[in-house]
Amino acid sequence: MVINVKNLVKRYGDLIALDHFNLEVQEGEILGLLGPNGSGKTTAINCILSLLKYDKGTIEIYDQPMSPDAYDIKRNIGVVMQNVAVFDELTVYENIDYFCGLYVADKQTRKKLVAEAIDFVGLNDFTKFYPKKLSGGLLRRLNIACGIAHKPKLIILDEPTVAVDPQSRNNILEGILELNRQGATIIYTSHYMEEVEQIASRIAIMDKGKIIAMGTNEELKMMIKSGEHINLELLNPEHLDLTEIQALPHIISAEVTDHQLVVKSSRGKNNLIAILDHLKDQNITIGKIYSEPPTLNDVFLEITGKELRD
Amino acid sequence: MQVYKAFFKVIQKNRGQILIYLVVFMVLALLLTNTYNPPQNTDFSKVKVNIAFINDDADSLLVDGLKTYLGENANLVDLPDEPQKLQDALFFREVEYILRVPAGFTEAMLSGQDVQLEKTTVPDSTSNIYMDLLINKYLNTAQTYTTYMPGLSQADLTQYVDKDLAEQSEVTMISNGSHSANAEKSGYYFNYLSYSMFAILILGVCSVMLVFNNTDLKRRNLCSPIRSANMNLQMILGNLSFAILTWLVLISASFIMYGSFMFTTTGLLLLLNSFVFTLAALSISYLIGNIVKSRGAMSAVANVFALGTSFISGVFVPQELLGDNVLTIASFTPTYWYIKANNEIAAAVSYNADNLQSIFTSMVLVLAFGVAVLGVTLVLIKQRRVEA
Numbered sequence: 001m002v003i004n005v006k007n008l009v010k011r012y013g014d015l016i017a018l019d020h021f022n023l024e025v026q027e028g029e030i031l032g033l034l035g036p037n038g039s040g041k042t043t044a045i046n047c048i049l050s051l052l053k054y055d056k057g058t059i060e061i062y063d064q065p066m067s068p069d070a071y072d073i074k075r076n077i078g079v080v081m082q083n084v085a086v087f088d089e090l091t092v093y094e095n096i097d098y099f100c101g102l103y104v105a106d107k108q109t110r111k112k113l114v115a116e117a118i119d120f121v122g123l124n125d126f127t128k129f130y131p132k133k134l135s136g137g138l139l140r141r142l143n144i145a146c147g148i149a150h151k152p153k154l155i156i157l158d159e160p161t162v163a164v165d166p167q168s169r170n171n172i173l174e175g176i177l178e179l180n181r182q183g184a185t186i187i188y189t190s191h192y193m194e195e196v197e198q199i200a201s202r203i204a205i206m207d208k209g210k211i212i213a214m215g216t217n218e219e220l221k222m223m224i225k226s227g228e229h230i231n232l233e234l235l236n237p238e239h240l241d242l243t244e245i246q247a248l249p250h251i252i253s254a255e256v257t258d259h260q261l262v263v264k265s266s267r268g269k270n271n272l273i274a275i276l277d278h279l280k281d282q283n284i285t286i287g288k289i290y291s292e293p294p295t296l297n298d299v300f301l302e303i304t305g306k307e308l309r310d
Numbered sequence: 311m312q313v314y315k316a317f318f319k320v321i322q323k324n325r326g327q328i329l330i331y332l333v334v335f336m337v338l339a340l341l342l343t344n345t346y347n348p349p350q351n352t353d354f355s356k357v358k359v360n361i362a363f364i365n366d367d368a369d370s371l372l373v374d375g376l377k378t379y380l381g382e383n384a385n386l387v388d389l390p391d392e393p394q395k396l397q398d399a400l401f402f403r404e405v406e407y408i409l410r411v412p413a414g415f416t417e418a419m420l421s422g423q424d425v426q427l428e429k430t431t432v433p434d435s436t437s438n439i440y441m442d443l444l445i446n447k448y449l450n451t452a453q454t455y456t457t458y459m460p461g462l463s464q465a466d467l468t469q470y471v472d473k474d475l476a477e478q479s480e481v482t483m484i485s486n487g488s489h490s491a492n493a494e495k496s497g498y499y500f501n502y503l504s505y506s507m508f509a510i511l512i513l514g515v516c517s518v519m520l521v522f523n524n525t526d527l528k529r530r531n532l533c534s535p536i537r538s539a540n541m542n543l544q545m546i547l548g549n550l551s552f553a554i555l556t557w558l559v560l561i562s563a564s565f566i567m568y569g570s571f572m573f574t575t576t577g578l579l580l581l582l583n584s585f586v587f588t589l590a591a592l593s594i595s596y597l598i599g600n601i602v603k604s605r606g607a608m609s610a611v612a613n614v615f616a617l618g619t620s621f622i623s624g625v626f627v628p629q630e631l632l633g634d635n636v637l638t639i640a641s642f643t644p645t646y647w648y649i650k651a652n653n654e655i656a657a658a659v660s661y662n663a664d665n666l667q668s669i670f671t672s673m674v675l676v677l678a679f680g681v682a683v684l685g686v687t688l689v690l691i692k693q694r695r696v697e698a
């Protein structure tokens with residue numbers, strides 16, 4: 001096992017940031033740690049990295065207890081922090097070389113690793129640039145290169161795509177999948193469910209310092225009652241009476257927002273015919289019909305009663 | 311040595327501000343020390359007092375002897391024996407001392423009676439005391455002869471007194487050193503150096519520490535397998551190298567200006583003292599660098615600390631002119647002890663156990679400041695390593 005966290009408790013005064021937090025990460029997987037802002041993701045990562053003292057619990061990495069002095073364990077970890085942590089006074093090349101040099105002493109090996117990292121994040125044309133001259137996306141790529149240049153076995157990425165444009169975000173996500181294909185175990189924290197769905201082989205959903213659900217994307221969606229969502233675009237929804245639709249069996253909710261009727265029903269039972277009949281009876285004209293599978297937001301909503309992005 | 315290398319890259323990016331201090335100091339130090347004129351030779355020179363000698367007694371060999379003796383040690387000014395003119399002469403400082411020999415003086419002296427001469431002087435004049443000493447010396451010598459050799463003729467008496475008073479003691483100078491003008495000039499230069507040294511070190515060290523103490527970078531570094539002791543060591547080595555480099559640049563000007571003088575004992579002691587001060591200033595800069603949080607605060611602290619300690623410790627105003635309270639406060643800064651040692655080195659004509667002990671005591675105190683502050687800084691760093 002790569003990471004084994006048991007009953008981790010971290011308090012900030014009266015606030016419990018981590019409440020008996022448990023986590024197991026297996027070799028070769030991408031674990032997505034998903035949760036809204038303030039759910040405790042970064043605190044958990046900081047505790048795992050021994051950057052924060054915790055009140056209770058145990059943390060083991062590669063079956064060894066993790067501590068600030070566990071230098072042999074740290075040698076195998078690559079860290080990409082939520083905030084970009086690079087030297088403004090060093091060029092792109094010098095920054096990657098600096099962080100790689102903290103892990104790899106041999107100059108020749110380091111030179112090769114730095115070149116590979118630059119190539120990997122696509123910063124070849126910017127090696128002599130200072131960070132202040134880079135765009136947000138390029139800066140994030142530099143941050144990632146600094147964290148992975150020494151080819152670690154375990155990579156922890158804490159919200160690496162915050163404030164990044166969609167194109168750069170896709171590049172970063174593809175890069176993470178490539179690192180995983182090369183053999184790295186990855187922990188990826190984010191509050192963007194689409195990202196986690198896209199890359200994680202297993203997802204842990206956090207709220208209020210606890211993991212409230214864990215499993216693969218499919219397993220998580222199977223945990224909830226809600227099935228597919230039926231979306232109906234209505235041309236004249238002004239006189240629509242939802243009472244009869246909401247009263248249909250297996251219907252969880254039916255809401256109209258901006259000419260859009262969204263009906264959520266229990267898994268496998270969508271009552272589509274009955275809904276269409278009711279709309280026809282009320283002389284409502286339908287423009288378009290489509291269905292969506294449940295999302296991780298639905299999972300979160302059903303478990304906590306609030307939206308993931310609250 | 312990643313941290314060590316990064317240290318100098320950060321310094322290099324901040325070299326503009328550091329170079330301003332360096333260039334301004336160099337120019338100012340060169341101007342100030344080269345326009346400074348050491349005081350003129352203040353060796354002793356004999357000055358004669360203007361006096362008036364009025365004799366109300368009959369002319370005698372004894373009175374003549376006294377007059378001649380006084381004439382050898384003072385300027386005799388002829389004045390008419392009129393009270394108004396004598397008073398005016400005193401008032402306008404034509405004379406500072408009027409001696410009146412009363413009638414019967416010779417006879418009284420020869421018969422061994424007490425004799426009282428009359429004098430009129432400028433109030434609170436030092437020449438008054440000087441003349442009293444001369445007159446008493448002559449009369450006491452004469453009285454000694456009349457007491458122990460009664461019946462001595464006036465001619466013999468004056469001859470003996472003249473002979474005795476002509477006796478002079480030979481004085482041998484024990485000190486064999488000569489005080490060089492370079493000693494004082496270089497003393498001034500090294501005094502000014504403390505201000506620049508402090509400002510440059512605070513700016514340089516703080517600019518690096520601000521970067522390395524940035525929360526995100528610090529956390530990122532803590533994730534790495536580099537031991538904190540190793541990281542601290544590299545950081546201290548970087549600081550030390552930077553300080554020594556700054557010291558070498560600053561002292562290089564002294565070699566250009568004073569040449570071979572810097573290889574004399576005085577020159578070498580000044581260099582040693584400045585090196586010891588550099589270590590203490592570095593230590594304090596390291597502490598400040600671990601406390602300040604922004605570039606604005608860094609510049610403010612560099613100016614306030616470097617200027618403040620320089621003012622109260624006697625860099626710009628000599629310590630002799632500063633008040634006791636100011637000096638007491640200043641004695642809690644290494645600059646005070648550095649300047650004190652510098653002044654003692656520059657003023658010393660030769661070196662003996664006493665002045666060397668005082669100089670080295672000051673240096674040890676400066677070093678002790680450095681060690682104590684470094685200890686506090688390392689404790690501070692250790693406490694901050696893992697946030698609670």
